[in-house]
Amino acid sequence: MMGMAWLLFRRSIAPFALIATLGLMLASFFLRPLEPLIEMTWAIYNFNFGTVLLAPILGGLAAWDGVRLSSARGIFVARGHALRSVVAHWAMGVLSVAVSYAVGAGLVAFAAHNSGTPAFPGALQAWTIVPAVGLLSFALAIGYVVGWHTSQPIYVGVVPVIVFSAIIFSYTVNLNFVRVGGATASMVSLRPRLDVGAAQLVFYIGGSVLALSMAAGGRRLSARAGAVAAGLGALALSGAFLLAADGTLETISPDVRCVGDGPELCLSPEYERFRARFVTASGPLVEALDLAGVPKLERLTQNGLDVGVGIGFIPMLRAIDENPEVVVAGSIVNAFTNSCRSRDTEDVWDASSLVVRWVYDAYSAVEQGDAIAIPDEVAEAFRVIAIQCTT
């Protein structure tokens, strides 16, 4: 049995899938901006975004393996082994991908921990890699079946293009069942949904079963009918659930710690280590606003559910090591514009744009060590916003 498994491993795409998965997933994570390493959820979720490129590549490789297998189709079909051989190759590919993927995710989690993020991934964060491997298995199954049926090497190129287009299309129209991760901003106050992940997994397994059962040629039609029905059933049920589901993430109230006043700064545990820099960064701007007579900002918080008048949500911390000033400035601007109920009136809109431009200019002044000055028209803009937002 072990001998057969080893033979299968060596002769299928499994060794290549093992290397390609680890190499590509790590490359696609570490060659991008590394802010996700600040948060464990974000790190793992962004690692999963690599499937956008890996799934097409695995689909192409599987198509090639399917084409190779199909050159012996006559023998397989005559002996009644057609389905079994395709499924065995696919399963070996899935096993390699799963092992490699878990190792990659572990390395990313370790890198996040190493960069100062407290704790290791919890069960829910670790779970998000399971649907991702499911998606890759589905791509492998599609590749095998297309290669097996067409026997045409051009599908080694066509399958990746189609799989990639499907994934990208699903990102654009928010289809929950062809994508598994990727966030461009902080995921504090967001949590992956367990039920959506489970439904995705059912969807990918159902799709794989359906695709692979189509590889059966020759006898045993009754067994195939059962698999087709099971696959279709799984696809229909999970697909209906995913179409109805409102996104793959849910909003939660994060565990923030609030310190200080004017403004009170509420940070989640991952960002506690940046607190001193945020306080320093917000100082000059808050002082300058006070001098201009703008109402005092109550709180800057990472709790996405707790945003009201005078409370700024710190939504994302891009390039945190270079300039936390811009992050804080952006949050303070948000406090004025986003909490304003009548901001779609033209004068509020103009005032907001003026304030935004001024804040970013002001902060480049801070970086160069200059004092912040508030021009009259900016002070007036602040007052317009303040009046509109408090009445």
Place this chain on the structure above:
Amino acid sequence: MHYVRSIQVVLKRWRIGRIGVSIGAVWLVWGLLDGPLDVPGRDSIAADVWPLAPVFLALAIADSATCFSHETERTASRSLRGRKLAHVCLAGASVLALSVMTPAGAATGVVIRNAGFLVGLGYLLLRLLSRPYALLTIAMVPPIMWIMGTQPPGVAPADWAILLHPKSSIVATTASAAAVVLGIATLMHESTPQILRIRTPFGSRTSRP
């Protein structure tokens, strides 16, 4: 009527029908981006997608060019060089056919440049790598340029993501010209070495008993 039969043979061996289908696929993609179908978020992705669509043509041309490693082509009485040149002309005509169909809002020059780059790269890779690797590489060039090379809206794409560059980009035009010249040269050259000879990703079906 023997020439009718000859044309049929060429159509079949060079898989010209498939090249036609690939041109149709590009046209379809452009039509969907530009047409009546309501695609949410279309405006944000259409500008990035239309320059990448010629990848279908590049795949079909590369697939068609594999015929030159087939015995029937290699042992045919007419000059191999002449037939390869004819294949290059076929590729050129296909690129021109694409450029004629360029959608509104897209630049014809970019279509020709990108299709030329991908087709030239196809010819080149086909001689340097074994067929599955060549096809997989061509297929993954646009996705990688798009996913790794695009920047936030309003910022120019990365220098190496040449398929996304505007019409005026000198880097992209040079790279495209280089790909075309190198591709044709490797196609014409009989003994270009194949770097990656292995036929299967790992191990071979026949290497062990």
